[in-house]
Amino acid sequence: MTMTRDPETGSVSTNMTKTRYNRIAPFYNFMEAIPERRFRPWRKKLTSKAKGAILEIGVGTGKNFSHYPQGACVTGIELADRMLVIARQKAAELGLSFDLREGDVQNLEFPDHSFDTAIATFVFCSVPDPVRGLKELRRVVKPAGRILLLEHVRIDRPVIGRFMDCLNPLVVRIIGANINRRTVENVQKAGLCVEEIEHLGMMGLVKMISAKTDWAS
Numbered sequence: 001m002t003m004t005r006d007p008e009t010g011s012v013s014t015n016m017t018k019t020r021y022n023r024i025a026p027f028y029n030f031m032e033a034i035p036e037r038r039f040r041p042w043r044k045k046l047t048s049k050a051k052g053a054i055l056e057i058g059v060g061t062g063k064n065f066s067h068y069p070q071g072a073c074v075t076g077i078e079l080a081d082r083m084l085v086i087a088r089q090k091a092a093e094l095g096l097s098f099d100l101r102e103g104d105v106q107n108l109e110f111p112d113h114s115f116d117t118a119i120a121t122f123v124f125c126s127v128p129d130p131v132r133g134l135k136e137l138r139r140v141v142k143p144a145g146r147i148l149l150l151e152h153v154r155i156d157r158p159v160i161g162r163f164m165d166c167l168n169p170l171v172v173r174i175i176g177a178n179i180n181r182r183t184v185e186n187v188q189k190a191g192l193c194v195e196e197i198e199h200l201g202m203m204g205l206v207k208m209i210s211a212k213t214d215w216a217s
């Protein structure tokens with residue numbers, strides 16, 4: 001397991017992130033029950049764009065599984081083993097033979113250009129070095145492939161943005177997620193080409209992002 005320092009907070013390591021998600025795993029679905037009503041149609045829309053060999057990062061408890069097109073070929077990775085146990089149960093309940101593995105998006109075990117689509121929902125708020133993780137997606141996705149993300153981000157308004165910055169250390173400590181990530185900028189920093197952004201939720205708090213590995217494809 002890597003010990004990566006978060007470039008934004010300078011403090012959260014990958015092991016710490018794993019510990020935090022293992023801690024909340026038994027309560028995760030309950031904690032997310034209310035916002036999940038809002039997220040469900042967004043998940044459905046994002047997953048409907050996934051094609052070919054699909055890599056889902058940070059599958060959590062498997063909330064996206066039921067939304068994939070029938071027969072979808074999905075490999076899923078998850079940092080926290082207790083989340084993964086729940087995801088495996090969910091896949092079994094749905095009769096899905098997804099390949100689900102423990103893994104870290106910052107160090108993927110797959111060869112270059114292994115997937116047609118990489119997908120992640122509400123994950124890059126937690127990855128200690130998100131740009132490194134996004135660079136890994138750029139490496140493992142085929143040149144004509146897509147990287148599809150649904151992520152909450154820092155609201156780009158002076159007062160609210162600053163408030164999110166102040167609150168962030170506490171939220172990270174409790175639930176493992178940063179509320180002030182600039183994920184669109186991080187996607188660009190990773191060398192990915194953003195082809196579409198949909199601004200969702202209050203003040204565009206959530207972004208649905210479609211990116212390519214390069215403009216030529």
Ligand SMILES: C[S@@+](CC[C@H](N)C(=O)[O-])C[C@H]1O[C@@H](n2cnc3c(N)ncnc32)[C@H](O)[C@@H]1O
Nearest residue numbers: 021058059060063079080104105121122126127
């Ligand atoms: C907020 S949860 C989202 C789970 C799920 N994607 C969803 O939409 O409900 C974030 C997930 O990302 C996982 N995660 C965090 N850092 C990761 C990393 N470096 N590699 C893989 N998964 C990671 C966490 O363990 C957690 O399950």
